[in-house]
Amino acid sequence: MSLLRLDEVTRSVRLPDDETLEILKGVTLDVEIGDHVSIVGRSGSGKSTLLNLLGLLDAPTSGSIWFDDRLTSELSGNARDRARARGADIGFIFQQFNLLGGRTALENVMTPMLYASGRQFWRRRQFATEMLERVGLGGRLNSMPEKLSGGEQQRVAIARALIRRPRLILADEPTGALDIETGASIMAILDDVAEVSGAALITITHDVNVAALARRHYRLDRGVLAPIDVSRVLSAAPEVGL
Ligand SMILES: Nc1ncnc2c1ncn2[C@@H]1O[C@H](COP(=O)(O)OP(=O)(O)O)[C@@H](O)[C@H]1O
Ligand SMILES: [Mg+2]
Numbered sequence: 235m236s237l238l239r240l241d242e243v244t245r246s247v248r249l250p251d252d253e254t255l256e257i258l259k260g261v262t263l264d265v266e267i268g269d270h271v272s273i274v275g276r277s278g279s280g281k282s283t284l285l286n287l288l289g290l291l292d293a294p295t296s297g298s299i300w301f302d303d304r305l306t307s308e309l310s311g312n313a314r315d316r317a318r319a320r321g322a323d324i325g326f327i328f329q330q331f332n333l334l335g336g337r338t339a340l341e342n343v344m345t346p347m348l349y350a351s352g353r354q355f356w357r358r359r360q361f362a363t364e365m366l367e368r369v370g371l372g373g374r375l376n377s378m379p380e381k382l383s384g385g386e387q388q389r390v391a392i393a394r395a396l397i398r399r400p401r402l403i404l405a406d407e408p409t410g411a412l413d414i415e416t417g418a419s420i421m422a423i424l425d426d427v428a429e430v431s432g433a434a435l436i437t438i439t440h441d442v443n444v445a446a447l448a449r450r451h452y453r454l455d456r457g458v459l460a461p462i463d464v465s466r467v468l469s470a471a472p473e474v475g476l
Contacts, residue, residue: 414443451463
């Protein structure tokens with residue numbers, strides 16, 4: 235079943251000199267439940283712009299986006315619906331882990347549950363503990379982010395992104411601030427927790443080695459999205475990537 239579908243999506247911005255800059259040019263993408271898709275692109279290719287659309291944080295200039303077979307432009311009249319869809323259905327992971335300083339790992343992971351209702355709210359401590367155990371941090375529940383390594387901080391961020399069991403996880407350069415080995419282990423954990431919870435995962439990166447860990451691979455080049463054979467790219471120029 236299709237979870238997220240983009241059909242001929244464009245995104246333009248009006249520049250100060252009244253010119254129009256078309257950042258995304260007719261992007262078409264279909265993401266199924268449980269899918270793991272990577273999108274690799276150089277700086278300036280439109281990755282962040284696309285991520286904002288995939289995360290329903292922004293609306294396209296033209297074209298359509300469906301989430302759960304519902305046309306998202308029809309949700310746009312109701313900001314509360316969109317916010318709700320984002321909060322519960324979509325989890326974000328960023329290059330900068332964005333953890334709250336002075337709060338323990340457990341408190342950080344519980345944060346998204348503070349706005350949940352019913353069982354999710356009342357059992358937030360238990361759910362957060364389970365998520366931290368799943369990313370291998372069961373022994374660091376009460377550690378402050380400042381006391382954790384970069385890889386550990388990103389694992390806390392993964393636990394936080396997954397605690398509400400989103401059906402879509404968007405990872406924007408999730409290994410960008412980590413060394414190669416730590417980055418590889420973070421991708422393995424991310425892939426694993428996404429699989430266990432049945433979520434679709436979209437990884438956006440400039441690093442083709444990170445992109446290769448997904449199951450389906452795309453390249454974004456000057457706003458044009460196209461499928462790539464990543465094994466070919468890797469064997470051609472493994473150290474350069476693109
Ligand atoms: N609001 C905006 N106004 C003008 N130019 C923008 C705006 N947002 C993005 N751009 C330009 O569009 C291009 C793609 O941006 P972005 O999506 O951030 O790329 P990436 O994340 O791949 O580096 C860049 O050249 C950027 O400068
Ligand atoms: Mg960017």
